[in-house]
Each structure stands twice: as structure tokens, then as C-alpha cells.
Amino acid sequence: xxxxxxTDNIQRHVPCPPVEVAGTTVREVLDAVFAANERxxxxxxxxxxxxxxxxxxFIDGTMIRDRMTLTDPVTPSSEIYVMQALSGG
Amino acid sequence: MSNRILAAxxxxxxxxxxxxxxxxxxxxxxxxxxxxxxxxTLPDHRDGSWYASLYHGHxxxxxxxxxxxxxxxxxxxxxxxxxxxxxxxxxxxxxRVIEWKLDRIWALEAGGGDESGVLWCGTLPGGLxxxxxxxxxxxxxxxxxxxxxxxxxxxxxxxxxxxHSVCVDPRNARHIxxxxxxxxxxxxxxGGVTWECRGEGIWSAYTPPDQxxxxxxxxxxxxxxxxxNPDALWAQHHNGIFRTTDGSATWQDVSNLKSxxxxxxxxxxxxxxxxxxxxxxxxxxxxxxxxxxxxxxVVARTRDGGQTYDILRNGLPQDHAYDLTYRxxxxxxxxxxxxxxxxTTGSIWVTEDQGDSWQAISEHLPPIYCVRFAD
Numbered sequence: 001x002x003x004x005x006x007t008d009n010i011q012r013h014v015p016c017p018p019v020e021v022a023g024t025t026v027r028e029v030l031d032a033v034f035a036a037n038e039r040x041x042x043x044x045x046x047x048x049x050x051x052x053x054x055x056x057x058f059i060d061g062t063m064i065r066d067r068m069t070l071t072d073p074v075t076p077s078s079e080i081y082v083m084q085a086l087s088g089g
Numbered sequence: 090m091s092n093r094i095l096a097a098x099x100x101x102x103x104x105x106x107x108x109x110x111x112x113x114x115x116x117x118x119x120x121x122x123x124x125x126x127x128x129x130t131l132p133d134h135r136d137g138s139w140y141a142s143l144y145h146g147h148x149x150x151x152x153x154x155x156x157x158x159x160x161x162x163x164x165x166x167x168x169x170x171x172x173x174x175x176x177x178x179x180x181x182x183x184x185r186v187i188e189w190k191l192d193r194i195w196a197l198e199a200g201g202g203d204e205s206g207v208l209w210c211g212t213l214p215g216g217l218x219x220x221x222x223x224x225x226x227x228x229x230x231x232x233x234x235x236x237x238x239x240x241x242x243x244x245x246x247x248x249x250x251x252x253h254s255v256c257v258d259p260r261n262a263r264h265i266x267x268x269x270x271x272x273x274x275x276x277x278x279x280g281g282v283t284w285e286c287r288g289e290g291i292w293s294a295y296t297p298p299d300q301x302x303x304x305x306x307x308x309x310x311x312x313x314x315x316x317x318n319p320d321a322l323w324a325q326h327h328n329g330i331f332r333t334t335d336g337s338a339t340w341q342d343v344s345n346l347k348s349x350x351x352x353x354x355x356x357x358x359x360x361x362x363x364x365x366x367x368x369x370x371x372x373x374x375x376x377x378x379x380x381x382x383x384x385x386x387v388v389a390r391t392r393d394g395g396q397t398y399d400i401l402r403n404g405l406p407q408d409h410a411y412d413l414t415y416r417x418x419x420x421x422x423x424x425x426x427x428x429x430x431x432x433t434t435g436s437i438w439v440t441e442d443q444g445d446s447w448q449a450i451s452e453h454l455p456p457i458y459c460v461r462f463a464d
Contacts, residue, residue: 013148039164043148046190047169054147084147 002029002078014040027070056085091422091462094429097127100455102141104159113448115439121159131197132463142194150193168210168218168227182243187214198255201262211252215242230281238305245270245308256314268312273304276337290340294328310356311416321365325358332395343395351382357419366394371414379413386410390444404447412436417459431457
């Protein structure tokens with residue numbers, strides 16, 4: 001299953017340990033993560049489900065392209081990193 | 090009299106109490122959210138709970154609530170904007186797209202005394218939200234958001250317009266007055282079902298002449314209401330000080346430059362809770378300067394409804410001081426004798442004699458956004 005790793009900096013606000021969840025798109029994977037950790041959703045996504053302006057998500061080293069609906073594909077061996085963008089200060 | 094102050098700053102929320110110790114007699118007794126950007130706090134005098142709004146650069150705006158004076162905090166919901174109708178794009182006067190997304194919380198106020206759990210929240214980009222359950226959930230006041238005149242609002246000092254003042258009438262909690270930068274003063278008499286933009290008498294120095302008296306372009310920096318005389322409100326405006334005594338139907342320009350000299354610019358205003366003619370301001374040099382006049386921190390006080398002002402400086406720095414006080418940085422307690430204000434350079438002062446003399450509580454805090462007396 002894809003593995004999801006969150007930035008260290010989110011941990012002091014809401015614990016987000018590395019986790020393996022099923023899914024074939026970023027949306028499916030993150031929905032599965034947040035189903036078990038609902039409070040974390042608002043730290044990564046805005047109220048419409050888009051990636052927050054100053055957050056970035058990488059799949060196997062490549063930044064996702066669809067920040068609005070999160071349709072970028074994910075494979076069972078993918079590593080997904082949820083990180084801060086430097087633009088956020 | 091209130092013996093506790095909350096100071097929301099760039100690096101945390103500080104609880105300050107009147108301990109009788111130190112030069113000022115006030116001491117910092119607790120630090121919450123150290124290192125976090127706390128942009129607003131609300132002590133709810135109805136039930137003793139406190140709220141804190143955090144603005145995380147990366148993770149968005151968050152709200153927290155404590156029922157034990159900051160010993161423990163619980164994260165609660167933040168206002169959420171609805172999805173914008175398909176195909177609809179809204180732009181500000183510069184053509185920039187206004188997204189229907191919470192940027193930040195700019196105002197947080199308790200509802201009426203008989204409305205347990207009701208909170209009002211003003212935000213950037215201009216949405217007003219109401220909670221009826223202590224912030225567990227929020228609803229956008231759609232009547233105001235969908236008013237086409239709302240799309241004429243523009244940012245003032247920020248890219249986005251925002252609601253910074255919410256005044257709930259103690260006589261009737263359905264009568265609410267809000268202040269918008271830049272969008273003037275809006276009033277509802279039915280709890281937010283319908284709204285009127287009221288500003289007769291308020292004028293702007295920064296618009297073309299034909300827009301000078303347009304109530305919807307006025308950059309009111311802060312609006313406060315006298316609790317014992319709710320028809321009396323004061324507005325610190327971008328180019329002056331205005332006052333109404335008829336519930337915002339008409340406003341008078343009370344920028345008496347002679348006694349306010351040299352400036353009527355500023356952000357903060359406080360009104361005496363029992364005397365609507367008495368109000369305090371923290372002046373700054375106008376527009377882009379935003380500094381204390383001549384490097385001297387002063388407070389202006391009127392006791393006659395703005396006809397004359399006393400310039401108060403006893404205990405305030407008078408030599409190369411560059412402290413600016415933001416719109417939520419000045420507060421007065423329920424007695425009307427104690428005031429406190431904080432600055433962008435981390436100073437916070439308190440008076441126990443209506444401003445005749447001031448004491449520095451600290452001069453080394455992070456930049457201060459909001460100062461409020463708490464129970």
C-alpha cells in the first residue's frame with residue numbers, strides 16, 4: 001500500500017505518524033488517512049478539499065499537479081510526502 | 090475592575106495579571122501557544138471561557154477554546170466558506186480574484202448576554218460567521234456575503250477586505266453593527282437577515298471626489314459601541330475620528346486637529362462603558378508612515394464627545410519610540426478606569442486612572458495584535 005509521510009512541523013499541532021493506506025489517487029489516499037485522523041485534514045487541505053496554498057505534496061519525488069481535486073495517480077509502492085512550501089515563510 | 094489581561098501576539102498568547110509585584114503591579118503569569126501567530130483572542134464574559142485564533146502560515150487559521158483560564162486548550166472548528174457557484178468568478182477593484190476561502194479571522198465577539206454559546210466571527214476576505222454552539226460549528230451570514238455591494242469592498246492595508254469590528258447591542262442582540270476595511274459600517278436589526286450600509290457623515294480623503302461620501306468605500310479602522318448607551322458608537326477611520334449618537338444613522342467628524350495635533354490617524358479606539366462622551370485613541374502619523382508622532386507614544390482622550398482631546402503621555406516613552414498600536418490593541422475594562430494597549434514593538438502599558446498615568450508591563454513582548462481584559 002502507498003505510504004504517507006507528513007512534515008515534522010505539523011506534528012506539534014496534530015500528530016501525523018507515517019501511515020500506509022490503500023488508494024489509487026492522492027484524494028483516495030488522503031481521504032483514508034484523514035478518516036482516521038480528521039483533525040489533520042484542515043491542516044493540509046482547505047475547506048474545499050484543495051491543498052492549502054503553502055503546502056506541497058510529492059509522489060515518489062514529483063510534486064503533484066492537481067492541487068484542487070487531487071487526481072494524481074498513486075501506485076501501491078508509492079511514497080507520498082506532505083510537506084510545507086517555502087512560500088509559507 | 091478587571092485584574093487580568095490577555096495579549097495576543099506574533100509569538101503566542103500571554104496572560105497578564107495584577108499581582109501587585111514589579112513596577113507596574115502587573116505580571117505575565119502564563120504563556121500559551123508560544124511561537125505561534127495568535128492574531129485574535131476573545132474572553133467570553135458570559136461564561137468565563139477564552140478563545141484564541143491562530144494563524145499558521147502553512148496550515149491555515151485555527152481556533153482554540155479554554156474553559157480553565159488557559160490551563161488546557163481544545164481546538165474547535167473554524168469558519169468555512171461554501172463552495173463558490175460553478176462558473177462564478179468574483180474580483181476586487183484591481184481585478185484580483187476573491188476566493189471563497191477563509192484567509193484569517195479578524196474579529197471574534199460574544200453574542201448577547203441571553204445567547205449562551207453564540208459567537209460572531211469577522212474574517213478576511215469579508216465573510217461574517219455565526220456560531221450558536223461555542224464555536225463547535227459556524228454558519229456564514231449569507232445575506233451579507235451575497236449582497237452585491239459586498240463585492241465592492243476592498244482591502245485596506247491588506248490585500249483582502251475584512252470585517253474587524255462586531256458590536257452586539259446589549260439591549261437587543263439582533264441589532265448588530267459591523268466595521269469593514271474597506272466597506273464602511275453595516276447594521277442589521279434582525280440578527281443578520283437584512284443589512285444596511287450606514288455612513289452618512291463619514292467621508293474619505295483617499296477616493297475621487299464623487300466617491301468621497303460613498304458609505305461602502307469608507308476605511309473605518311475600528312468601531313466600538315458604548316455598552317450603557319448603545320446608540321453611541323465611535324469609529325477610528327483612515328482619515329479621522331467619527332462619532333454617532335443615533336445608532337449609525339448619522340455620523341459626525343470629530344477630528345479636532347487643533348487639540349489632536351498633529352494627527353487624527355490611528356487604528357484603535359476605546360469608549361468608556363458608562364460615559365459615551367469619553368473615548369481614547371492611540372494616534373499615529375498617517376498613511377504609509379504609521380509611527381507615533383515625533384517618536385513619542387501618546388494616547389488621545391476626549392471627555393466631551395470629541396470636541397476637545399487631552400494628549401496623555403505620563404509614563405509613555407517620549408524619546409525615539411516607534412510603537413504602533415493595531416486596531417485590536419487597546420481595551421478598557423468594565424469599570425472604565427483601567428485601559429491597556431500593546432504595540433508592534435512588543436510594549437504593553439496599563440493605566441488604572443483612565444490614562445492620566447501609564448505603567449509599562451513589558452517592553453519586550455513579540456509584536457502585539459490584540460489586548461483584552463478578561464475575567
